[in-house]
Amino acid sequence: MRRSNLILTFVESCCLLVEGAGCDQKELWEAFDQWRREADLFDIGRNTFYKRVSELFPREGGKVKRLFIKDPEEWEYWEAHELRRVYLISDGKFVKIGVSSNPEYRKGFLQVGSSQELVILATFPGDEKEEAELHAHFSQKRERGEWFLLTPEDILWIFGYFAYSDIE
Helix, strand or coil, X not given: CCCCCHHHXXXXXHEXXXXXEEEEHHHHHHXXXXXXXXXXXXXXXXXXXXXXXXXXXXXXXXEEEEEEECCHHHCCCCCHHHHCEEEEEECCCCEEEEEECCHHHHHHHHHCCCCCCCEEEXXXXXXXXXXXXXXXXXXXXXXXXCEECCCHHHHHHHHHHHHCCCCC
């Protein structure tokens, strides 16, 4: 199973959603940090974690409502490669076909060097194998590096590629 959002994967793997429950946000951060270190996953930083959690779950004071942290003995772990996503990022003209375990972070990194607003068009479960297959398929449409001049039909083809692939 491949996951695309590290925080939601953590919640699904290490927490219970319980009406009326509330978890101290510092305690939640410490559990997340322990979980991601044990799984050798990337660090998103405490402030980013707090911001993203508050976007996903209501807070009251310093508590995150509805979350209860499971006993660490019950936590589920994922390999880093299981979190990989093939992404399509567009600048309005060209589309970058890449792979990352955090496409949103990758988009932000790319945005620094781009004068155009970048948008994530889609992400799919996949890794370097699927990325290389897409690069080969669209090699005639390569503009530069991993950037391609794709039509809407090409993008629909990519959706079909992932819909009918053997990805678990």
